[in-house]
Amino acid sequence: MRSKPPVDKAHPDLTIGPDGHAVLAANPGLIIAAAIIDHQRVPPARVTPGRTVEYGMYLANIAGCTHCHGPSLKGGLQLGAPGTPPSTDLTSTGPMAQWTEAQFAMAVQGGVRPEGTGINPFMPWKDYRFMTADEVGAIFDYIRAQH
Template sequence: MRIRSFLFVALMAMVSFRVAAAGPDAAVIERGQYLMNGVVACGNCHVARGARGEPLFDKGLSGGMVFDEPAFKAYASNITPDPETGIGKWTDAQLAKAIREGVRPDNSIIGPPMPIEFYRHLSDEDLKAIIAYLRAQPPVKNLVQRSTYNMPLPPAYGPPIKSVKAPPASNKRAYGEYLAQIGHCMECHTPRDGKGMLQHGKLGAGGQVFKGPWGESVSRNLTPHPSGLKDWTDAQIVTAVREGVDRDGKPYRPPMGFGFYKTISDADMAALIAYLRSLKPQAFAGGR
């Protein structure tokens, strides 16, 4: 009896030791999972695609989505840990540089539409969490075609980054802006000029047209203007982002990552809304 209870205690100690040892890593992966399945939504582009562009969720982030534009034909890369066709041979530092600075281990530049300008804002901690999550995924063999660019890629997206800290979550507006950066919301919700550059003076005014299998969608005005979100309640914005449903009950179309945003926490949603409500009111930048 005594021996058995001793064994039991020893066993419990072992179990709790293992949980404790796995604790910090598990928390980091969990943070990565929250970001990837939520506001960061890398999968919106990197999830595997079939011949007709349909998502193949069982093949994870093994890539293949095609972006066919006048200036480029880009294919989303395989970012599963497969050593041959994915990122399995890259070190954490190499992955960090690729995601946050757009530079691969061989020093080549990752082209659009990967939104590197926005990912430059990723905090060290969140970047680490995303990398831990990527490493924890099953490797999937999928050789993705090389992208071709009929335009020069920049030599870099900016100076090398040493360290980035996120603003404290207690500062709702600033933290909401951080979330909007790493969710690259304004990349789609800001109009572009004739050269395809974002018109930062019209931040959030919408009007970008997206053509795809869904037909044509136009990004909406997210600023507090009557043609934007001025008359929307917080609850209506939450439903739009999380459920992908308009105020009149109509579902939105891609490419906004509807489906990913379901799990954005209440606190993060409140921060995003505080940020959107702080934008300069702008008239809708779209033609329609």
């Protein structure tokens, strides 16, 4: 945003239609997200990008791994539409305990397990294609360091 020049113009007043009023009445936090933010909360310290376990933990959180595979990455969460497989246990008790880093990268970024089976596209491997080798490696190191 800071790379763009500022714009000087008046914005129209905010108006909320009947649908908006109904949604707002049912759940104020849904629209006024700022109202539910904890403004006293201290922002997390900046994590230096690099091939570190610390950065891997940061990436596992912001890339959603912990959302779908659970905070401890033990899997078993069924978050998609009915029929979506539950998330896999990524720790030492799961199927990828013996995988190499290259096999992990192939699964996370190519959607294929070492034995050649495809991973359900609910697991957003298509988006993870754009991560760098160091980013995937940092996540791999984090998973191995934790469990």
